[in-house]
Amino acid sequence: MTDETKLKAKKELRAEALERRKRAFEHHGTGASRKIAAHGVDFLAATPGAIVSGFAAINDEINPGPLMTWLQAEGFRLALPVMQGRGKPLLMRAWTPGDAMKAAAWGIAEPTDDKPALDPDILLVPLLAFDARGYRLGYGGGFYDRTLNRLRKLKPIVAVGLAYDELRVDAVPAESYDERLDWVLTPSGPIHCLDS
Numbered sequence: 001m002t003d004e005t006k007l008k009a010k011k012e013l014r015a016e017a018l019e020r021r022k023r024a025f026e027h028h029g030t031g032a033s034r035k036i037a038a039h040g041v042d043f044l045a046a047t048p049g050a051i052v053s054g055f056a057a058i059n060d061e062i063n064p065g066p067l068m069t070w071l072q073a074e075g076f077r078l079a080l081p082v083m084q085g086r087g088k089p090l091l092m093r094a095w096t097p098g099d100a101m102k103a104a105a106w107g108i109a110e111p112t113d114d115k116p117a118l119d120p121d122i123l124l125v126p127l128l129a130f131d132a133r134g135y136r137l138g139y140g141g142g143f144y145d146r147t148l149n150r151l152r153k154l155k156p157i158v159a160v161g162l163a164y165d166e167l168r169v170d171a172v173p174a175e176s177y178d179e180r181l182d183w184v185l186t187p188s189g190p191i192h193c194l195d196s
Contacts (some may be wrong), residue, residue: 009173013137017128017167024164025060028187032164035187037066040074043183043190044158046122048075053092053120055081056101056109061126062162062187069097079118081147082110089146092118119154123147125181127161134180134193135172136161148179158182160190 024032041052052071057063068078078097081090083104093111101109125144129137138144151157161184168184168191184191 006173006175010137010140013169013173014128014140017137017169020166021128021164022060024166028164030063032187033063033066036062036064036162036185037070039185039189040067040070041076041122041160043192044122044160046076046158049077050121051077051079051092051118052122052124053079053081053118054095054124055126057126058106058108062164064124064162065097067124067162072097077118079120080109080111081143083108083143086141087146088143089150090143092120094118119151120157121155122158122160123151125159125161127163127167127184129167129169129172130161130163130181130184131169131172132191132194133171133174134159134182134184135174135178136181137172142177145177145179149177152179160185162186 054064054068072078078095079092080095082093084091093115095111100112102112104110127136127138148159159181161181163184163186165186165188181193183193
């Protein structure tokens with residue numbers, strides 16, 4: 001499959017996945033966020049004190065807020081992403097539930113500039129579709145691919161996609177720069193991504 005063919009396939013899958021995610025959100029509502037929080041991160045064998053970066057959900061994404069609140073209560077340090085500009089990786093800044101936030105591009109809430117930058121041990125990642133190999137389809141900006149690439153050069157990290165079960169597909173068209181997830185956490189439970 002050529003790069004041009006992959007880009008076209010991603011565009012088509014993205015349109016389909018947006019509709020699929022909308023239907024999943026309408027079906028599950030906020031219950032999906034509570035189910036994800038109930039699973040926690042025990043499957044990662046992570047220890048309190050580790051830094052977990054989440055995201056501020058937009059539209060019909062699964063809201064990691066309940067999971068982040070649980071993680072804080074368990075002693076994990078939290079962070080949220082801040083956009084640094086087109087073509088650049090995300091910067092993660094310290095965050096605590098209830099902190100003041102600033103509005104950024106696409107209506108995404110970000111921590112304020114006075115919060116320190118952190119390099120997470122666990123990165124929670126939004127997505128539109130995923131496959132068993134750990135490839136994900138995002139919005140097409142490449143922010144999380146660049147972020148994962150940068151972080152993996154610094155230290156071992158675990159990338160966990162948050163998704164409705166309905167967003168699993170047979171195969172996401174993958175390109176050389178696409179970074180894989182280690183796990184996907186769905187309302188029905190964690191899925192370990194396989195090498196294949």
